[in-house]
Amino acid sequence: xxxxxxxxxxxxxxxxxxxxxxxxxxxxxxxxxxxxxxxxxxxxxxxxxxxxxxxxxxxxxxxxxxxxxxxxxxxxxxxxxxxxxxxxxxxxxxxxxxxxxxxxxxxxxxxxxxxxxxxxxxxxxxxxxxxxxxxxxxxxxxxxxxxxxxxxxxxxxxxxxxxxxxxxxxxxxxxxxxxxxxxxxxxxxxxxxxxxxxxxxxxxxxxxxxxxxxxxxxxxxxxxxxxxxxxxxxxxxxxxxxxxxxxxxxxxxxxxxxxxxxxxxxxxxxxxxxxxxxxxxxxxxxxxxx
Amino acid sequence: xxxxxxxxxxxxxxxxxxxxxxxxxxxxxxxxxxxxxxxxxxxxxxxxxxxxxxxxxxxxxxxxxxxxxxxxxxxxxxxxxxxxxxxxxxxxxxxxxxxxxxxx
Numbered sequence: 001x002x003x004x005x006x007x008x009x010x011x012x013x014x015x016x017x018x019x020x021x022x023x024x025x026x027x028x029x030x031x032x033x034x035x036x037x038x039x040x041x042x043x044x045x046x047x048x049x050x051x052x053x054x055x056x057x058x059x060x061x062x063x064x065x066x067x068x069x070x071x072x073x074x075x076x077x078x079x080x081x082x083x084x085x086x087x088x089x090x091x092x093x094x095x096x097x098x099x100x101x102x103x104x105x106x107x108x109x110x111x112x113x114x115x116x117x118x119x120x121x122x123x124x125x126x127x128x129x130x131x132x133x134x135x136x137x138x139x140x141x142x143x144x145x146x147x148x149x150x151x152x153x154x155x156x157x158x159x160x161x162x163x164x165x166x167x168x169x170x171x172x173x174x175x176x177x178x179x180x181x182x183x184x185x186x187x188x189x190x191x192x193x194x195x196x197x198x199x200x201x202x203x204x205x206x207x208x209x210x211x212x213x214x215x216x217x218x219x220x221x222x223x224x225x226x227x228x229x230x231x232x233x234x235x236x237x238x239x240x241x242x243x244x245x246x247x248x249x250x251x252x253x254x255x256x257x258x259x260x261x262x263x264x265x266x267x268x269x270x271x272x273x274x275x276x277x278x279x280x281x282x283x284x285x286x287x288x289x290x
Numbered sequence: 291x292x293x294x295x296x297x298x299x300x301x302x303x304x305x306x307x308x309x310x311x312x313x314x315x316x317x318x319x320x321x322x323x324x325x326x327x328x329x330x331x332x333x334x335x336x337x338x339x340x341x342x343x344x345x346x347x348x349x350x351x352x353x354x355x356x357x358x359x360x361x362x363x364x365x366x367x368x369x370x371x372x373x374x375x376x377x378x379x380x381x382x383x384x385x386x387x388x389x390x391x392x393x394x
Contacts (some may be wrong), residue, residue, distance in 0.1 A: 231296060
């Protein structure tokens, strides 16, 4: 039986195609929807992910990238999660070799980007989701690719990955989440256009570097940060820093000299946190609308 | 060692360890004057005259700063001199460890 074609996509410098064994046909449309912001036109062969059942097994599924086995998982939903993880991993590995790539969320308004560097479990995806709902444009919840001449941060509009612990914060989103064979029970994968139509920006000039910090039961607080201290924090959020530290060091210097604001942001309740950002950086021009 | 100046502070990258060091303006001035030929006494005298400060105080502070810079691997050819051990207000700096973030 012929595999079901999902499409061609580009995640930063990782260009790939996806197809699914006919026994997984039910998720093809959902995968297309979730990956739609990464959709790429064109022809010619690309490295292709294939989701298929493990031969001789009624439940386990495997993921291959061309001839290479990526892994096996106990269900289709787990295998879809592995696919999305591997896409992200390859995007970061390939794109951070020769560019400054920060582990960061990125939002923008009026062509001016706010880069939110933060470690895992820092709440940046939750903050980015809240900001996009409230009118900010979406560039990424994972990585900021920065180039200079001119200084720009480029979009990596992967589906927002919202962990189970944050699901209750976005009740209006829950009705639009695609199940992906049960993958959504653990983590939602939501294209930004499901939060707000036309919310994805392609690139923007970096205007601020803001380091979110999350601790339970805290009130939002903004604290300006010296560029030198921002350099240290941003270096800790730079993918593959060790690969070419001098180049990344100078890239960071150019970025930080080019932005108007460096600050830390203690996050709290989302309404208050986003309101504080708008107070410090100016209001978003449009509120959420669908 | 490569450097970036940001708002009057100097950030140094130790290329061997990939560690960063932040020098405040005073420490940055001292570091930039340490060209392998200057001695601490002469440097201190020049700084004291430039800023109008007490020479002995400046000398102690510069000795302390130089000692800490050497301890952090930012200097070569350092030989301790008497008169160190001041409180080090002239040149505090941070030396954080760096780890590349995981990708997913």
